[in-house]
Amino acid sequence: MKLFFNLLLVSVFFNANTLSGQWVNGVYEITEKNDTSTQTSRLIIKDAYFILTTFNTAPASFNHTLGGILTTEGKNFIVNLEFNSAIAKDSLKTLKGTFQLKGNRCIVVFDNGKKFELEKVTKDIQNFEGAFLMAGRVTDQGESRRRIDVPRITMKMLLDGYFQWIAFNRETFEFSGTGGGRYIADNTGAYIEQIEFFSKNSARVGAKLPFKYNIKGNDWFHQGNSSAGEPMHEIWTKRIN
Numbered sequence: 001m002k003l004f005f006n007l008l009l010v011s012v013f014f015n016a017n018t019l020s021g022q023w024v025n026g027v028y029e030i031t032e033k034n035d036t037s038t039q040t041s042r043l044i045i046k047d048a049y050f051i052l053t054t055f056n057t058a059p060a061s062f063n064h065t066l067g068g069i070l071t072t073e074g075k076n077f078i079v080n081l082e083f084n085s086a087i088a089k090d091s092l093k094t095l096k097g098t099f100q101l102k103g104n105r106c107i108v109v110f111d112n113g114k115k116f117e118l119e120k121v122t123k124d125i126q127n128f129e130g131a132f133l134m135a136g137r138v139t140d141q142g143e144s145r146r147r148i149d150v151p152r153i154t155m156k157m158l159l160d161g162y163f164q165w166i167a168f169n170r171e172t173f174e175f176s177g178t179g180g181g182r183y184i185a186d187n188t189g190a191y192i193e194q195i196e197f198f199s200k201n202s203a204r205v206g207a208k209l210p211f212k213y214n215i216k217g218n219d220w221f222h223q224g225n226s227s228a229g230e231p232m233h234e235i236w237t238k239r240i241n
Contacts (some may be wrong), residue, residue: 023072023099027162028106028118031057039063040196042180043106043118045070046159049131050079050095053164053180055197060205062197065166065178066092075099083168085175085199093173124161126185132156132220132236139233148237152176156236158183163193179204179227189213195227 028043038058044051044067051067068081079095086092097110104120134154136145151171157164164180181196191213198204204227211224220236 022101023070023077023106024101024120025159026123027121027160029121030116030118041116041118042162043108043116044157044159044162044164046129046131046157049157050077051157051164051166053178053197057196057205060197060202062178062199062202065164065199066095067166068095072099081173082170083166083175084173085178087173087175121160121162126158126161126183127187128185128215128220129158129160131239132158133239134234135219135237136235137233138221138223138235143235145235148239155239158185185213191222191224198227201227 023045025045025047028045029040031038031040037056039054039056041052041054048070049067050070051065053065054063055061056063064086066081066084066086068079068083071078071080075098077095077097077099081093081095084090084092095110097108099109100107106116106118106120108116108118132155133148134146134156135148136143138144152169152174154165154167161182161184162180163183164178166178167176168174169176177199179195179198179200182194184190184192189212191211193209193211195204195207195209207227209224209227211222213223214221218238220238221233222236223233226232
């Protein structure tokens with residue numbers, strides 16, 4: 001079953017071969033320190049999806065996240081954004097720039113001149129990864145599904161031991177929240193998240209949340225307690241467009 005699920009992940013969402021450049025899937029980071037804070041910029045590239053997030057770890061605070069559909073031509077790239085937590089300030093709906101890979105380093109220069117020099121983090125292979133959409137919950141009465149072909153969605157990206165969820169509206173760019181960090185998913189059905197940033201409540205940073213998971217076809221069943229301590233039994237389904 002594990003092999004079958006991993007093979008499915010290769011074909012879902014977007015095929016990596018659609019990238020005309022060579023921006024390798026992975027998690028890239030840079031951490032910058034000054035006298036008062038430590039800021040991390042984290043870039044997740046998964047097939048044709050791009051997520052860039054900045055957050056502080058000391059003291060803990062969320063700064064900014066944006067992401068969307070990535071296309072490349074040579075070393076040039078365009079991201080048609082689906083979400084931007086700063087949309088009210090910058091009105092940004094498209095990212096353009098260049099990228100260059102040098103070993104484990106990724107140099108990204110945006111059209112506005114902003115430059116990131118990031119390092120590809122060590123790959124931490126887990127039992128499953130990819131882009132998932134919140135598709136419902138399991139209650140005492142059984143499964144309660146919700147539509148995923150609507151503008152307002154919650155997406156969770158998992159890759160190389162890192163996760164991030166984002167709640168947003170694809171049409172209006174309304175941003176409702178995000179959180180992320182590290183995760184472990186083993187072959188016994190145990191899934192653990194460690195929160196590194198949370199836009200709604202930075203006091204939750206550092207928490208480790210244990211869950212049980214089960215994969216059924218395209219669905220990921222996720223059971224445990226939320227960061228607020230409330231019982232939850234969620235259904236996530238793989239994003240295919």
